């Protein structure tokens with residue numbers, strides 16, 4: 001249940017509410033906001049009417065609300081204000097435009113440093129690069145592993161760009177967290193619950209990609225695992241889903257952007273590279289993602305896409321990225337005022 005606390009409640013009253021919840025076996029999560037403190041009291045049994053009434057009667061309680069969705073901490077019922085994820089000197093969400101760019105896989109020092117310098121000069125806000133690669137085939141390049149992480153950290157030193165990279169299993173979390181600024185959970189691991197718990201315990205920014213066939217509710221429940229483990233720094237990434245359509249690698253579900261805007265406070269990034277699988281589709285779908293109200297995009301960039309060890313077909317060249325980055329800043333400056341109050345902009 002969600003408990004809205006009176007602005008005038010004393011800390012003793014709040015402590016009493018908390019201990020009533022813990023006695024009942026519920027975990028307590030706090031959300032302070034300008035309108036006052038909200039507590040989420042969560043347990044496996046769902047809403048207990050009787051306990052709800054008892055808590056509503058405690059001093060300091062303004063109201064008790066029954067959650068209407070299966071996910072709780074990721075919902076706007078718990079937190080209305082958009083979450084802004086701070087990553088070193090930059091932020092994701094809160095009206096900013098995030099441009100995550102870099103190679104699919106880190107292949108070598110030369111390749112990574114060339115891309116890193118190029119995307120930094122073009123105004124990227126984060127550098128991406130895979131060191132641990134979840135490949136469909138066991139014979140495909142699996143990534144440079146630890147060596148790749150070291151190169152990423154060096155690229156951060158050289159460019160000042162924070163880095164985002166994928167972590168594939170719980171046993172890798174400590175190692176990847178030592179280097180990365182944002183931990184990426186790939187589409188294939190959206191419902192790897194032990195991995196979600198493990199990144200939830202780090203308190204580091206995490207970008208959770210939508211599962212290949214994950215519904216929006218399953219995706220938010222996956223985010224909920226990270227939040228419930230104590231980590232509020234979660235970013236969602238729409239990267240295309242499996243549909244009957246085979247003309248592109250996946251189908252970019254742009255509906256997800258306005259739907260998530262309404263359901264959750266978490267920032268949303270669109271990845272048109274994995275969504276389309278085709279370089280020539282990346283720019284138009286990036287425009288569309290930003291126009292739909294996404295907080296930014298993640299795109300793959302390679303100095304020589306035709307020689308890339310993975311995902312070359314969908315990788316942009318450096319000049320292509322540089323042009324795209326400028327175009328997206330223009331689009332963002334036009335659309336962001338419209339998204340500030342979409343109800344009004346749509347005449348509703």
Ligand code: PEP
Pocket residue numbers: 104130134166185186187188209239274
């Ligand atoms: C990636 O971004 O490197 C990646 C593997 O993407 P996805 O998990 O969306 O396939």
Ligand code: MN
Pocket residue numbers: 104105274300310311
């Ligand atoms: Mn890729």
